[in-house]
Amino acid sequence: MGPIPQGGTVAVTGSAGFIGGWMVRLLLGKGYRVRACVRDVDDLTKTAFLRAMPGYAAGRLTLHSADLDEAGCFDEIFKGCHGVAHISHVSTYTDQDYVQKVYDHIINSVNLSQTVSRIVVTSSIAAVIGETDIQELVRRPVCDEDRYPDEGNPNRSAEGGQGYSMGKVLLEQAFSDAAEASGRWDAITCCPGDNIGPILAAHQKEAGPWQHNVETMLLGEYTVNVIGAYRNWWTVDVRDTAEAHIRMLESDDVKNGQRFIAWSTESRDVKDVCASIDRLLPELGFAGANIIDPLPEPVKEKEAVLRAVWGGCELRNDRIRNTLCMEFRPLDVSIRDCVESLLSVGHVKPKLKPDFELQA
Numbered sequence: 001m002g003p004i005p006q007g008g009t010v011a012v013t014g015s016a017g018f019i020g021g022w023m024v025r026l027l028l029g030k031g032y033r034v035r036a037c038v039r040d041v042d043d044l045t046k047t048a049f050l051r052a053m054p055g056y057a058a059g060r061l062t063l064h065s066a067d068l069d070e071a072g073c074f075d076e077i078f079k080g081c082h083g084v085a086h087i088s089h090v091s092t093y094t095d096q097d098y099v100q101k102v103y104d105h106i107i108n109s110v111n112l113s114q115t116v117s118r119i120v121v122t123s124s125i126a127a128v129i130g131e132t133d134i135q136e137l138v139r140r141p142v143c144d145e146d147r148y149p150d151e152g153n154p155n156r157s158a159e160g161g162q163g164y165s166m167g168k169v170l171l172e173q174a175f176s177d178a179a180e181a182s183g184r185w186d187a188i189t190c191c192p193g194d195n196i197g198p199i200l201a202a203h204q205k206e207a208g209p210w211q212h213n214v215e216t217m218l219l220g221e222y223t224v225n226v227i228g229a230y231r232n233w234w235t236v237d238v239r240d241t242a243e244a245h246i247r248m249l250e251s252d253d254v255k256n257g258q259r260f261i262a263w264s265t266e267s268r269d270v271k272d273v274c275a276s277i278d279r280l281l282p283e284l285g286f287a288g289a290n291i292i293d294p295l296p297e298p299v300k301e302k303e304a305v306l307r308a309v310w311g312g313c314e315l316r317n318d319r320i321r322n323t324l325c326m327e328f329r330p331l332d333v334s335i336r337d338c339v340e341s342l343l344s345v346g347h348v349k350p351k352l353k354p355d356f357e358l359q360a
Helices: 018-029 044-051 096-113 158-182 209-219 238-250 270-280 303-311 318-324 331-344
Strands: 009-013 033-038 061-065 083-086 118-122 186-192 194-196 221-223 233-237 259-262 290-292
Touching (some): 009 018, 096 158, 118 238, 270 290, 270 331
Parallel strands (some): 083 118, 118 186
16 A cells, blocks of 8 residues: 555556546656556547657557456556556446446456555546535535535435436445455545546547537537536646646555545636637637527526525635645636647637638
């Protein structure tokens, strides 16, 4: 148990994804050897950007096919690793028995490795705030690491839309319990907020909600997310999320079962996020977006009440700042860099004002 050695070997699941890609890039920059786990190494639409990273040609970065739905897929990959960053998602969160089976086989691969001393698992703020009854946020408005959803609510179920939140809570408990039972490795949890920031590959503009939301804004029409109705964006830069994972792998000051919320505590309404694009990049000539609210009328009628509930929540990140000395990028920086990457890497063609055109 304990931190991984500098320059050691780290396996990263979900390496083709938004957080995973940045995790790989930052680990390489810090001198680590990385085993990047993806569903299919031969799918160049999702792996070419990894092959282009420094370290790949020299062999310090290696790519490995691993399908989460196949038990044992990590057995050989984890052998010889000092740490694991488990970032990838399961195929579905509606079947919690299936979710548990996936976690069990990943845990088994960690145990079989005989070398892994620490694993960082990627949870979510959904495992902090994902309530069946929104009034629970009024009763317990402080959103810090000690807050969990009300699991005693009889209406909380995967079929009722709480599967993701339930799956992430299950993730945290499964790995911390298994680590304690092993006595040889520990499990630390990272609960990121709404990840936003620059994409590293074109496919990533579709692979996560928040950068995809910015993409649709650029295209001129944004449909309000029905999850967390009328909640502001509670954001974290994807680069800060990746950095937080690395610090958790390296730290002497964390212990098994500990969870850390990674968010800047900034809060911004979706309309203000959209307006920020033109404010931050006036040279682009962004024409703005039509905001579509698809929520049913009974929900729309409660907009003021719902906004008041969300606005009354107190976002905290004291633990990650104090324990890991984390500082977070301002949301303006994340939005600007996200937009520029969507244009340059994602080849998004934004809706522009008259007399504006993109640089050739």
